[in-house]
Amino acid sequence: MIHNDQELAATQERIAYLIRLLVQLRVTTTLEEFPAVASGYHAEVARMQQEVFDYLSRHASEPIPNEQARYPLRGQPVQYDEPTLPVAQEDWNAAH
Numbered sequence: 001m002i003h004n005d006q007e008l009a010a011t012q013e014r015i016a017y018l019i020r021l022l023v024q025l026r027v028t029t030t031l032e033e034f035p036a037v038a039s040g041y042h043a044e045v046a047r048m049q050q051e052v053f054d055y056l057s058r059h060a061s062e063p064i065p066n067e068q069a070r071y072p073l074r075g076q077p078v079q080y081d082e083p084t085l086p087v088a089q090e091d092w093n094a095a096h
Contacts (some may be wrong), residue, residue, distance in 0.1 A: 003064055004056035011048050018045050 002008050018041050029088050058064075 001064070008052065008055055011052055015033050015045055015048050015052070018048075 002011055022038055022041050022045075025034065025038050025041070
């Protein structure tokens with residue numbers, strides 16, 4: 001989340017850098033490689049552009065939204081119960 005104009009400028013510079021990189025990748029990678037190589041950069045540019053739009057959508061006098069409300073689990077302790085034990089295939093929720 002962008003909090004001030006200095007962070008806005010840094011984010012815009014980073015977006016410009018990634019776009020220049022994508023321009024180079026379009027000609028230096030093969031047709032087969034390009035989607036895999038470029039997809040992460042595309043996603044990062046889209047994410048940062050959304051942050052810029054969010055920042056510019058707030059009036060300068062508006063308070064910055066509370067990040068804790070947006071991400072309520074951020075900073076909360078994480079507990080793993082016996083993380084090194086093997087898991088049976090039928091115990092995986094994602095497999096269902």
